[in-house]
Amino acid sequence: MTTLAGRSDFAVIGRIITPKSRVLDLGCGEGELLEWLIRQKQVTARGVEISPARVRRAIARGVSAFQGDLNEGLADFPDNAFDYVILSQTLQETHQPVRVIEEMLRVGKRAIVSFPNFGHWSVRANMLFTGRSPRTKAFPYEWYETPNIHFLSVTDFERLAEQKGLRIDHREFLAGERRITWLPNLRAEVAVFLFG
């Protein structure tokens, strides 16, 4: 399995999650990842999604999703309700990333976060040579229409984890469908961290 629903980070997340665990997916979209986890790993799944049309698709797939934003999605859950809380490619869009991470670790034993790496060489080169806000494969938006508000690199996340005393249990770096092990901050397009 190299991709899942066309997403390489889904494939990584799918490998990390242990069978029969309890999983919350923040920003679950149309529920593709959760549906796969329910069928392949018999997990107990919940999803939160802001878009009503996507929630509808997710429920139609049989996923217990509900409509709400990230904060609503987290606030009502009791402590340690989940084994894993997933936030895939959304951390860079949140207003208070640190608060989101803290909340993820309140309601879940461990968190899985994936994000596009702002330290990738193409981003650096793009900015250096054009002098404009970088636009790359992973960051395709114009500055005035991007949902991304907190740009972070692999190194940025490692630093934050150190500062906040997060225990990183697993890290995986991807360029397209390839795994990167050497110079990830320069070469990874997407990073996936499992931490507690």
Next chain:
Amino acid sequence: MLVSTEIARFDGITLDSGARIEPLDVAYETYGTLNADRSNAILVVHAFTGDAHAAGISQETGKPGWWDNSIGPAKAFDTNQYFVICSNILGGCQGTTGPASINPATGKPWGMSFPAVTVRDMVRLQKMLVDSLGIRQLLAVAGGSMGGMQALEWAVSFPEHVRSVIVIASTARHSPQQIAFNEVGRQSIMADPDWNGGDYYDGAVPARGLSVARMVGHITYMSDESMREKFGRRRKDKPTTAIDVAPEFEVESYLRYRGSQFVTRFDANSYIYITKAMDTYDVSNGNATLADAFEGVSTRFLVISFTSDWLYPSYQSQEIVRTLRRRNHDVAYCELPSNYGHDAFLVDVAEQTELIRGFLASTYRGAAGAAA
């Protein structure tokens, strides 16, 4: 699909109030086929003025059921897969015992001497019916509006006997606004001299009061937008400028027509009893908090609300969802876009169908998996 309403007779029922009704009848219909292990039964519960005739064409009246767009082959409740049951509620007037039924002690209609009934009583009677059909556990209980309240109550009263509930355009308890509209309806009936303290079964029924109550109800079931689309300000041509109290605008004719139709099929005392049951209902009754009511409940929930429903606004559904989430119950929720107001769950069913089908299929799969 031609269907006919059956009557089941029971020895009696003890109500929340302690009063007893005996014997009593329940009108019900079924659609589809119960499977060998009896795991595919769904109870559909009707809203305030609904009846047991939920789907198909009635052999007696020739009319389609009130949720015929949602129950049948390949519909939301797919009768190729599921066995669907719908019964008239306790206190109703369409086959199940209610105030218009004969009190065996006096040989006359109960009228206002009929004991007060609650939503929990209605659910208890539905459970008796389901038991009598030999079904130990329902795959789902589903309903909109007051049907949603009954579905919620099923999860609280009989958690082991229902795998999932579908609560549509409903609430855990009525707001003052909802109680107020019901009170206007009741006062309208009681202000009609023909109501006569509820004793009118020998003479004229309180038709004027009951039809005004229904007119108010219809306004609350629609939305500002759906009324503008349906009626606009269209009116009849009038030769005179003098004030005219005959129906002038289309919306007036429509409401009068619906009011007068309603009188032919609904009992005024039932209107009073059922609205009271709705108003006094609170799923947390007997518990310290709403969340406590769901303690030990392992039922799956699907909650649906509609954007333009101002009678049962989305915040009431969201309150149910948040409460369930606090206990980490299995709950799915979606607010669907619709202009049809509260009526949406009956008329604007395309997206609702998609949700119900997916939810039922995954619940059914889960049930099959658990049994294997």
